Amino acid sequence: xxxxxxxxxxxxxxxxxxxxxxxxxxxxxxxxxxxxxxxxxxxxxxxxxxxxxxxxxxxxxxxxxxxxxxxxxxxxxxxxxxxxxxxxxxxxxxxxxxxxxxxxxxxxxxxxxxxxxxxxxxxxxxxxxxxxxxxxxxxxxxxxxxxxxxxxxxxxxxxxxxxxxxxxxxxxxxxxxxxxxxxxxxxxxxxxxxxxxxxxxxxxxxxxxxxxxxxxxxxxxxxxxxxxxxxxxxxxxxxxxxxxxxxxxxxxxxxxxxxxxxxxxxxxxxxxxxxxxxxxxxxxxxxxxxxxxxxxxxxxxxxxxxxxxxxxxxxxxxxxxxxxxxxxxxxxxxxxxxxxxxxxxxxxxxxxxxx
Amino acid sequence: xxxxxxxxxxxxxxxxxxxxxxxxxxxxxxxxxxxxxxxxxxxxxxxxxxxxxxxxxxxxxxxxxxxxxxxxxxxxxxxxxxxxxxxxxxxxxxxxxxxxxxxxxxxxxxxxxxxxxxxxxxxxxxxxxxxxxxxxxxxxxxxxxxxxxxxxxxxxxxxxxxxxxxxxxxxxxxxxxxxxxxxxxxxxxxxxxxxxxxxxxxxxxxxxxxxxxxxxxxxxxxxxxxxxxxxxxxxxxxxxxxxxxxxxxxxxxxxxxxxxxxxxxxxxxxxxxxxxxxxxxxxxxxxxxxxxxxxxxxxxxxxxxxxxxxxxxxxxxxxxxxxxxxxxxxx
Numbered sequence: 001x002x003x004x005x006x007x008x009x010x011x012x013x014x015x016x017x018x019x020x021x022x023x024x025x026x027x028x029x030x031x032x033x034x035x036x037x038x039x040x041x042x043x044x045x046x047x048x049x050x051x052x053x054x055x056x057x058x059x060x061x062x063x064x065x066x067x068x069x070x071x072x073x074x075x076x077x078x079x080x081x082x083x084x085x086x087x088x089x090x091x092x093x094x095x096x097x098x099x100x101x102x103x104x105x106x107x108x109x110x111x112x113x114x115x116x117x118x119x120x121x122x123x124x125x126x127x128x129x130x131x132x133x134x135x136x137x138x139x140x141x142x143x144x145x146x147x148x149x150x151x152x153x154x155x156x157x158x159x160x161x162x163x164x165x166x167x168x169x170x171x172x173x174x175x176x177x178x179x180x181x182x183x184x185x186x187x188x189x190x191x192x193x194x195x196x197x198x199x200x201x202x203x204x205x206x207x208x209x210x211x212x213x214x215x216x217x218x219x220x221x222x223x224x225x226x227x228x229x230x231x232x233x234x235x236x237x238x239x240x241x242x243x244x245x246x247x248x249x250x251x252x253x254x255x256x257x258x259x260x261x262x263x264x265x266x267x268x269x270x271x272x273x274x275x276x277x278x279x280x281x282x283x284x285x286x287x288x289x290x291x292x293x294x295x296x297x298x299x300x301x302x303x304x305x306x307x308x309x310x311x312x313x314x315x316x317x318x319x320x321x322x323x324x325x326x327x328x329x330x331x332x333x334x335x336x337x338x339x340x341x342x343x344x345x346x347x348x349x350x351x352x353x354x355x
Numbered sequence: 356x357x358x359x360x361x362x363x364x365x366x367x368x369x370x371x372x373x374x375x376x377x378x379x380x381x382x383x384x385x386x387x388x389x390x391x392x393x394x395x396x397x398x399x400x401x402x403x404x405x406x407x408x409x410x411x412x413x414x415x416x417x418x419x420x421x422x423x424x425x426x427x428x429x430x431x432x433x434x435x436x437x438x439x440x441x442x443x444x445x446x447x448x449x450x451x452x453x454x455x456x457x458x459x460x461x462x463x464x465x466x467x468x469x470x471x472x473x474x475x476x477x478x479x480x481x482x483x484x485x486x487x488x489x490x491x492x493x494x495x496x497x498x499x500x501x502x503x504x505x506x507x508x509x510x511x512x513x514x515x516x517x518x519x520x521x522x523x524x525x526x527x528x529x530x531x532x533x534x535x536x537x538x539x540x541x542x543x544x545x546x547x548x549x550x551x552x553x554x555x556x557x558x559x560x561x562x563x564x565x566x567x568x569x570x571x572x573x574x575x576x577x578x579x580x581x582x583x584x585x586x587x588x589x590x591x592x593x594x595x596x597x598x599x600x601x602x603x604x605x606x607x608x609x610x611x612x613x614x615x616x617x618x619x620x621x622x623x624x625x626x627x628x629x630x631x632x633x634x635x636x637x638x639x640x641x642x643x644x645x646x647x648x649x650x651x652x653x654x655x656x657x658x659x660x661x662x663x664x665x666x667x668x669x670x671x672x673x674x675x676x677x678x679x680x681x682x683x684x685x686x
Contacts, residue, residue: 008426010501015550015662017426017500053429054419058381061419061429063501068668072501074426093412097389105389112396248399 004032005080012069022073022080024087029062031073045071047087055094060084124241125272132230132237137197140233141179144197148181151201156186158204161354165202168213168350169220172291176228182220184354190305192219194226196233209304213344213351214297218288222298225283231276239269274321281326285333292342299330375609376653380645381427382420384638390416391637407441407672408434410679421644423499424659432496432672440492440672444680447673451477481677483517484510486543488674494547495669500659505666508546516542533567534560544597550662555605558596566592587617590647599654606654610647620646 002023009018009031020033029050031043045064053072054061060081063070075081084090096104161184169182178198187203194200200223210216226232242265281298288295306323320326394409411434418430455470487510494504520535537560544556570585594610624642627635 012501013664014660015500015502016660053431054415054427056382056386056419059419059427061427069501069503069664072429072498093393097393098386099389102385105385105392108396109392116399248403 002030003079003083005075005077007031007073007075007077007080009033010072010074012071020073022075024083029073043071050088052088055090055098057081057098120242120245121268124245125238128237128241129234132234135230135233135237137178140230141197144195144199144232147195148197148199148201151195151199152183152185158184158186161204161207164350164353165207165216165220168216168347168354169224171344171347171350172217172220172224172287174221174224174228174287174290178227180224180227192223194223194232196227196230196236198227200224200227206304207354209307210301210351210355212294212297212300213347214288214294215301215304216297216351216354217291217293217347218284218295218298218301221284221287221291221293222280222301225280225287226276229276229279229283231280235269235273235276238272242268277320278326278329281329282333285330285337289337289339291344292339293344293347294341295330295334299327302327302330375655376424376657376659378648378651378653379422380420380641380648381422382416382641384635384641386420387416387641388634388637404438407437407676410434411437417644418497421648423653426500429498429501430496431498432492432675436492436670436672437676440674440676443673444676447481447677448680451481479518479521480514482681483513485674485677485681486517487513488671489678490543490547490674491669492672492675495666499549500662502550502662502664503666503668505548506543506546507548508542513539513542530564533564536560537563540593548666551601551665552657552662553600555598555600556596557598558592562592583618583621584614586621587612587614594651599657601657604656606656608654609652610650612647612650 002025004021004023007020007022009020010016011018018033020031022029022031025044027047029045029047031045033041033043035041045062049065051063051065052060053063054074058081059074059076062073062075064072075084096108099105162182165182165184166180169180180198180200182200182202184202184204184207188205189203190206190209192200192202192206200220202219202223206219207216210219246265285295285298288298302323390412394405394412397405398409411430411432414430414432418428421428451474452470454466454473458464458466458470487506487508490506490508494506497504516538517535520531520538523531524535537556537558540556540558544554547554566585566588570582570589573581574585591610591612594608596607598605598607600606620642624639627639627642
């Protein structure tokens with residue numbers, strides 16, 4: 001004799017709950033009840049017509065698929081719920097989400113989050129970098145051109161200085177075939193930056209503070225390194241992939257966590273920015289060495305920058321490395337890579353014209 | 356056999372009235388957390404394709420843990436129905452944007468203006484259609500003691516309320532929105548059936564406007580502190596103006612939320628979310644359901660044992676998915 005369990009039966013016609021008893025059979029579920037003439041009756045539900053409409057550790061609801069409306073059974077007996085697993089297939093989803101072993105959910109969650117964190121910090125940057133490095137050069141150049149127009153619109157351009165700075169740069173031997181275009185903009189901000197594809201913008205304040213042409217050579221070597229090493233493009237890909245990753249994975253959880261994680265991501269971007277600056281400093285020094293230009297121009301350039309920016313911000317919050325450590329790096333590089341410098345008269349002429 | 360066809364067994368006049376009926380939520384925050392986490396993982400792994408199934412599972416969990424008179428609600432919608440609806444919803448939204456996409460490809464500003472016009476006009480018509488479809492699906496798939504809910508509204512009627520209302524709202528700089536909201540609620544709730552039970556909404560635009568007006572005015576004046584009063588007034592007004600109609604008698608739904616308890620409830624929710632980086636969302640949702648269920652009473656004179664099955668089935672989830680995509684809540 002199979003064990004019987006108490007259940008509630010709904011006939012789909014009226015909302016009255018009928019108390020019945022059910023038992024499992026080989027291929028069926030039998031429902032026992034007493035009709036209104038006190039006669040025992042039974043109903044047989046064939047297993048393959050039974051649909052699970054609710055599964056949890058406290059209740060199972062089943063419906064019998066015949067015509068609309070179907071019949072329904074609600075069973076809350078824990079023994080039934082336990083035996084149900086032996087007769088009906090419980091989906092993996094229900095096994096995990098309704099497990100009494102809460103650790104299982106926490107373990108699945110922990111493993112998944114760890115995998116995501118790993119991919120965020122290691123896999124994602126790796127692929128973003130490969131993608132950026134192999135990004136077609138012509139698209140990069142045309143994108144950079146549009147960006148360049150945008151950046152310069154509304155700026156006061158110093159055309160005489162612009163002509164001379166481009167002639168100055170032509171004197172430098174550099175690798176790569178980007179169409180370098182340098183523009184000098186009138187501004188009292190001490191700054192210069194490179195755009196993807198070859199555009200470089202120099203604010204004239206930084207030029208006014210220079211005393212020697214090797215400082216300008218160092219600046220252009222540094223900025224050109226950003227272009228040559230595709231830093232802007234790599235940075236865009238890195239930020240974009242991080243943003244897509246966060247909004248894809250955390251956007252649906254809650255707005256709050258996505259916002260917090262996005263802000264935390266800013267620190268990662270800043271750190272990446274500092275790495276790229278360091279790479280550009282190093283590559284810039286190599287360019288100076290190739291051109292036999294005094295490397296101390298770069299440390300002088302940093303000293304000028306330091307003078308212009310009296311407010312000290314912790315490196316952690318900045319997109320650039322700390323100026324003192326950059327100066328130390330330049331000095332160290334020069335010690336380890338000594339070379340003979342040669343005065344370049346043409347560069348000096350163009351530099352004097354710019355001044 | 357009585358158990359199989361007992362439609363004429365009960366006589367409403369012979370059954371003593373129930374004590375006040377209350378809803379209760381039986382699920383725990385951790386149970387809901389498990390559902391959300393597994394749904395999240397599956398949605399991420401399948402690059403979003405699991406979303407319709409996740410939605411069905413979530414609704415199923417919420418409904419399945421809501422209990423009234425010792426019986427749980429059931430959501431019968433399936434992931435597959437919602438997936439088909441999801442695909443149809445994407446196609447509809449793509450069609451609406453198709454002229455704009457063409458304009459972008461051939462770089463035509465005239466076509467872009469026409470495309471934008473088509474998109475917004477289409478969206479204006481699409482919203483009431485989606486609400487209609489969403490209500491039909493969601494309610495047809497909701498049962499309690501195997502008695503289906505249903506929505507009997509007409510698509511054309513809803514469009515007739517929505518489109519002039521949205522235009523008036525725009526023209527009046529948002530003032531008319533209280534009246535539009537009231538008209539929509541009145542029409543939608545008036546067309547919901549639960550077996551042979553009918554619902555009515557008795558609120559009016561004027562009263563709602565006054566609540567909204569006070570909300571904005573005092574909200575600014577008190578630097579946002581009044582918003583707690585505003586939300587509390589709004590919820591009380593909205594729920595307390597719903598009544599349930601059975602056998603020609605109308606009984607009001609009661610909800611009484613006090614300002615002190617509402618303030619504590621919202622502040623705790625806020626801290627739970629912020630200090631757990633959102634991980635406590637599941638617990639907050641469960642707290643919210645418990646908070647309102649404990650304070651809501653269905654009319655005591657209503658007899659829940661004699662509901663008759665009156666509604667039909669409906670399987671098209673497109674409206675429900677469109678609402679999900681546009682982030683519009685209906686009930």
